[in-house]
Amino acid sequence: MTPDGGIRARGVRRSFGPVHAVADVDLVAAPGRVTALIGPNGSGKTTLLLMLAGLLTPDAGTISVAGADPVTENYVARSRTGWMPDVFGTWDSLTAREVLTTVAAAYRIDAARARARAGELLELVHLSELADQPAHVLSRGQKQRLGLARALVHDPDVLLLDEPASGLDPRSRVDLRVLLRRLAAAGKTVLVSSHVLTELDEMADDAVFISGGRTVATRSVADGDVPREWRLTALDPEALTRWLDETGRAYRTESDGTGVLVELPGEAAAAALLRSAVGAGVDVSSLAPAGGVLEQAYLALEEERR
Amino acid sequence: MSVDVQTSPPAPSAAPAGRGTWSLSWHGLRTVTVLELRQRVRSTRWKTALVVWFLVVGLITLLTTGAFAILSGDGMADEPFGGIVYSIVVGFVLFLGLLVAPTLSSGAINGDRNAGTLATLQVTLLTPAEIVLGKLAAAWIAALAFLVASIPFLAWALAGGGVSWLALLTTVLMLAVVLGVVCAIGLGFSALVGKTSGSAVLTYLTIGGLTAVLPIVFGLLVPVTTSTEEVRVWDVEPGYTWEETTAPECEWQTHEADVWHSERTWWLLAPNPFVVVADAQPLGGDPETLADDGNMLALLQYGVRYARTGDNGEQDWCSYMVGSGTDSPVEPVVVTDQLVWPWGLGFDLLLGAGGVVVAVNRLRVPTTHLPQGTRVA
Ligand SMILES: Nc1ncnc2c1ncn2[C@@H]1O[C@H](COP(=O)(O)OP(=O)(O)OP(=O)(O)O)[C@@H](O)[C@H]1O
Ligand SMILES: [Mg+2]
Numbered sequence: 025m026t027p028d029g030g031i032r033a034r035g036v037r038r039s040f041g042p043v044h045a046v047a048d049v050d051l052v053a054a055p056g057r058v059t060a061l062i063g064p065n066g067s068g069k070t071t072l073l074l075m076l077a078g079l080l081t082p083d084a085g086t087i088s089v090a091g092a093d094p095v096t097e098n099y100v101a102r103s104r105t106g107w108m109p110d111v112f113g114t115w116d117s118l119t120a121r122e123v124l125t126t127v128a129a130a131y132r133i134d135a136a137r138a139r140a141r142a143g144e145l146l147e148l149v150h151l152s153e154l155a156d157q158p159a160h161v162l163s164r165g166q167k168q169r170l171g172l173a174r175a176l177v178h179d180p181d182v183l184l185l186d187e188p189a190s191g192l193d194p195r196s197r198v199d200l201r202v203l204l205r206r207l208a209a210a211g212k213t214v215l216v217s218s219h220v221l222t223e224l225d226e227m228a229d230d231a232v233f234i235s236g237g238r239t240v241a242t243r244s245v246a247d248g249d250v251p252r253e254w255r256l257t258a259l260d261p262e263a264l265t266r267w268l269d270e271t272g273r274a275y276r277t278e279s280d281g282t283g284v285l286v287e288l289p290g291e292a293a294a295a296a297l298l299r300s301a302v303g304a305g306v307d308v309s310s311l312a313p314a315g316g317v318l319e320q321a322y323l324a325l326e327e328e329r330r
Numbered sequence: 331m332s333v334d335v336q337t338s339p340p341a342p343s344a345a346p347a348g349r350g351t352w353s354l355s356w357h358g359l360r361t362v363t364v365l366e367l368r369q370r371v372r373s374t375r376w377k378t379a380l381v382v383w384f385l386v387v388g389l390i391t392l393l394t395t396g397a398f399a400i401l402s403g404d405g406m407a408d409e410p411f412g413g414i415v416y417s418i419v420v421g422f423v424l425f426l427g428l429l430v431a432p433t434l435s436s437g438a439i440n441g442d443r444n445a446g447t448l449a450t451l452q453v454t455l456l457t458p459a460e461i462v463l464g465k466l467a468a469a470w471i472a473a474l475a476f477l478v479a480s481i482p483f484l485a486w487a488l489a490g491g492g493v494s495w496l497a498l499l500t501t502v503l504m505l506a507v508v509l510g511v512v513c514a515i516g517l518g519f520s521a522l523v524g525k526t527s528g529s530a531v532l533t534y535l536t537i538g539g540l541t542a543v544l545p546i547v548f549g550l551l552v553p554v555t556t557s558t559e560e561v562r563v564w565d566v567e568p569g570y571t572w573e574e575t576t577a578p579e580c581e582w583q584t585h586e587a588d589v590w591h592s593e594r595t596w597w598l599l600a601p602n603p604f605v606v607v608a609d610a611q612p613l614g615g616d617p618e619t620l621a622d623d624g625n626m627l628a629l630l631q632y633g634v635r636y637a638r639t640g641d642n643g644e645q646d647w648c649s650y651m652v653g654s655g656t657d658s659p660v661e662p663v664v665v666t667d668q669l670v671w672p673w674g675l676g677f678d679l680l681l682g683a684g685g686v687v688v689a690v691n692r693l694r695v696p697t698t699h700l701p702q703g704t705r706v707a
Contacts, residue, residue, distance in 0.1 A: 040700065077453055079706050081696040098695055099348045099455065107453050113446020115365065117372035129361040130454035158372075174450070 028091035029055040030213040031076060031182060036085035037237075038071055045071040046082070047237035053215045053230070055181070058208045060228035060245070061217040062322060068237040069217040070110055073184050076215070077107035090181040090213070103131075106180035110187045110217075112171040116160035120151050120170050123159055124177060131178040138177075145173040148203070150196075164191040172200070182213045189220050201227040225316035233325055243321055254294055255314040257283035259307040267306045285314055351694050352459045362456065362464020363471070366438070370472055379430070384479045387423060391483040394418045395490065412490025413625030419487045420501055420627060423480045424508070424607055428541065430476055431509045432533040435469035435516035437526035439689060444526070448693075449706050458693035462517065462686055469513040477505055492625065497611045501627075504607045507675065511682035512537060512603075518685025521692035524704050540601050540678070548598040548637075555594050561587045564646045564660050580648035582659075593640030600674030601681075605634050609671035632665060639666045 031053040038046045046068040053059035061069050074080040076087060078094035078101045087094055090104035115123060121142050128138030146152045149169040154162060162170060168191050175183060183204075189197055197220075204214050204227050218224055224231065225245065233241040255278070258264035265284065268275050275284045288294050294311060301308050314320075349355075370376050398411035439462075442448040451461055481502065488498055515536055519529035563585045570578040599605050608630035646660040697706060 041702075074706050075696070078696050079449055079452060080700075081698045095696060097348065099350075102453055102695075103455055105453070109446065109449060111446045113442075113450065115369055115447055117369045118365075122368070126361065126365050127450070127454060129357070130451060130456050132357065132455050 028088065029181070030090070031059075031215060032086075032088045033072070033076065034086050036072065036075060036087060037083045038068075038075060038080060039083060044237050046075070048239070049085075049234060049237065050239045051232050052242075053182075053213050053232075055213045056208055056211050057229040058204050058214040058216060058227050060224040060231040060318065061215055061234065062219075062221065062224065062231055062318060063217075063234040064326075067234050069234065070186055071237075072234070073107070073186050073215070073217060076182075077105055077184050078102050079107075103178070104181045106175035106178065106183045108171050108175040108183075108185045108188055110190070112167045114159040114162075114167060114170070116158060118159055119156045120146060120159055120162065121155040123170060124173060127174050127177045133178065141177060145176060148176075149173045150199070165193055165196060168192060169196060172203075180212070183207065183215065185214070185216045187218055188216060189218050189223055197223060221318040221322060222316045225318050228318070231318055231321070233322065235325065240325055241321065243317070245317055251287065251289045252317060252320050253285045253314040254288050254297075255283045255310070255312055256286055256297075256301075256308065257310045258301075259309055264301075264306050264308070267301060267304050271300070271304075283310075349455070349457050351457055351690060353457045354459050354463065358456050358460035359464045359467065362451070362461055363467045366465055366468030367471065370434075370468065376472065380475060380479060383426065383430070383476050386426070387419070387480045387483050390422050391415070391419050391486060395487070398490075411492070411624075412487060413492035413628065415490050416484065416487040416493045416497075417624075417626040417628070419480075419483055420505075420607065421604065423477070423484070424505060424603060427473065427476060427505065427509050428512060428537050428603060431469075431473045431512040432516045432530055432537065434472045435466065435513040436520050436530040436533045438465045438469060438517055439520040439693070440524055440529055441520070441526045443524075443704060452693065452695050458690045458695070461693055462521075462689040466510075466514055466517055466686065469517065470510045473509040473513055474506060477502065477509065494612070500610050500612060501607060504610045504671070504675075508603045508606060508678065511678045514682030514685040516685070518688040521689035522701075524701050536681070537603075541603060544598045545602060548595055551595050551598070552590060555592065556588050556590045558586055559589050560584050561589060562644045563587065564644070564648050566648050578648070587645060589641050589643075591640055592637040596634060596638040596640075596670070597673060599634050599637060600670050601677045602674065603678070605630060606671045606674045606678065609634060609669065609674070631670075634670045635665045635667075636663065638668065638670055639663060 033049055033051040036046055036049045049072055063069050075082050076089055078098045081095060089101050092101035094101040124142035124145055125138045128141055146155045149172055151166060151169060172188055189200060192200060208214050228245050231243045231245055232239060273286060275286045277284050298308060298311050394415045398415055484498055516533040519532045523529040523532060563583050564580050565583045566578040567581055608627040611627055611631060642663050644660045
């Protein structure tokens with residue numbers, strides 16, 4: 025990680041009158057990685073992203089985005105940041121193409137380059153056929169994709185995406201995931217907030233959990249084995265539970281009774297479990313993580329807070 | 331996903347490092363103005379309004395011309411009636427302009443904020459000054475379109491005679507500036523207030539204050555600005571009883587009399603848009619005779635200049651009693667030729683500039699203070 029790339033926020037705080045929207049957030053997002061920002065409704069994700077995007081002044085704390093401080097070097101920070109808001113307002117009389125060329129002009133990109141870039145981005149988000157339709161006829165998901173294209177117009181080093189997957193169909197979600205992975209591979213810093221945790225599981229490298237305006241946990245998703253629950257099903261459930269009882273493993277049956285949940289330290293342990301079960305003559309039909317890492321971590325955190 | 335993300339990274343073309351809040355560039359201004367105009371022109375509402383405007387102003391011109399043509403056709407008057415038609419049309423265009431201009435700008439910032447499009451502009455490399463002045467330019471251009479639609483009728487009224495072409499030029503110029511000021515005030519309120527209806531009301535109140543409230547205050551201040559003083563009066567000789575058959579002699583006397591010092595409060599009239607437009611007219615001849623033609627702009631100009639001149643300290647109580655034969659030594663009030671409009675326009679321009687400064691300050695990023703109940707996005 026280069027010392028001044030990516031996003032670093034330390035002790036960031038912001039309140040609106042009596043509401044402490046962001047009370048104390050520490051966050052590091054490294055270049056070349058996709059970082060997920062996770063938290064319940066009203067936990068301050070949007071407010072935090074606004075501060076990172078240079079739109080809102082933090083009451084306290086320090087922020088560095090792509091090596092620039094959004095408070096003191098706002099202009100430089102803005103030039104390196106692409107921000108996609110959660111509510112996508114659009115100039116409804118403009119066509120999709122004009123929206124992108126206008127934003128490009130606002131980023132001081134010359135007209136010829138802006139036209140080429142708009143065409144490219146429309147293709148990227150599969151809106152080429154609708155390019156010359158007024159933006160207000162676009163569907164919610166199409167608008168969302170246009171919003172993503174808009175955040176990419178000036179090829180920013182840091183991408184701040186506020187719930188980019190909401191309203192997207194499955195195909196577009198896969199596209200989004202591939203796109204973000206590719207951007208990360210190209211050395212960009214990507215920070216995504218979302219409530220679709222299974223989605224984030226597959227695209228995020230790191231996760232930052234915030235709740236009540238505070239950072240409550242920081243996890244790494246991709247690397248290393250994380251202890252978590254796995255779901256195990258067999259053709260004959262009774263044979264399975266008998267074998268588990270015999271080998272003395274802790275397990276619990278699922279409420280709907282289709283399988284059992286086993287807590288395992290990692291993937292190697294899962295493979296070992298499968299081998300020994302099959303060796304013991306149990307007809308295992310599936311063994312897979314129960315829910316995503318993030319979902320489990322999130323629910324565990326919620327549990328702690330109760 | 332056939333397109334490579336990296337095909338042509340359009341690195342922001344040499345963005346000058348750190349352009350401040352007040353930095354302006356032609357490119358940035360044009361971007362915002364074009365965006366706003368595209369938005370506005372494509373909404374059919376605006377085009378309909380322009381057509382309605384054209385028809386209404388045309389109708390008014392037609393009716394006034396018709397009425398005065400009939401009057402002069404009766405042989406009642408042989409004078410050119412252009413002055414009166416012209417002044418009615420100008421007054422009407424200004425009146426309608428004051429009604430329309432606030433709607434063009436008073437929703438420009440809070441409307442965008444509510445639609446979630448303001449923040450999308452603020453995160454780009456546009457400076458707050460570019461956003462505000464670009465929006466102002468767009469609103470002004472839209473207002474000028476209304477003015478341009480009225481020019482044929484103004485020119486038509488000129489054909490009635492009695493008004494010079496130069497007057498058309500200054501009138502249109504002043505109308506344009508006044509409409510620009512109204513747009514700027516509306517923009518300031520739209521940055522200050524969360525709801526578009528609120529900013530529209532405040533803009534109308536401000537315009538109403540300039541056009542109606544200040545003149546009313548001027549009127550209400552008459553008792554305050556009137557004082558009892560010793561004045562030289564050309565009066566009937568003392569002891570003269572009206573039973574006598576010989577005409578009274580007039581002579582100078584000193585009396586206590588009420589004197590209205592309108593020269594102390596004339597400036598209350600100056601910011602009135604109608605006064606600004608009327609006073610800026612070059613009047614070919616004597617304002618008094620022009621006012622006799624029924625040119626209301628000339629009348630208004632004469633009125634405010636009269637107010638600015640004030641009392642000359644001598645009064646004639648005698649001549650009209652005795653009959654017109656006697657020459658009065660009291661000089662008639664010579665209306666000042668000092669201009670009133672530069673003061674009024676100056677004040678209005680300050681208001682407009684205030685609107686722009688307020689708006690730019692409100693759009694500064696990052697935002698420290700948010701108006702109650704608004705979100706950035
Ligand atoms: N401009 C504002 N004025 C007053 N309160 C605000 C403002 N913006 C946010 N808040 C409050 O701050 C808290 C955090 O809001 P924020 O929008 O950041 O939540 P979020 O994490 O994005 O939620 P969600 O998951 O629903 O999008 C909320 O309680 C909200 O009511
Ligand atoms: Mg949010």
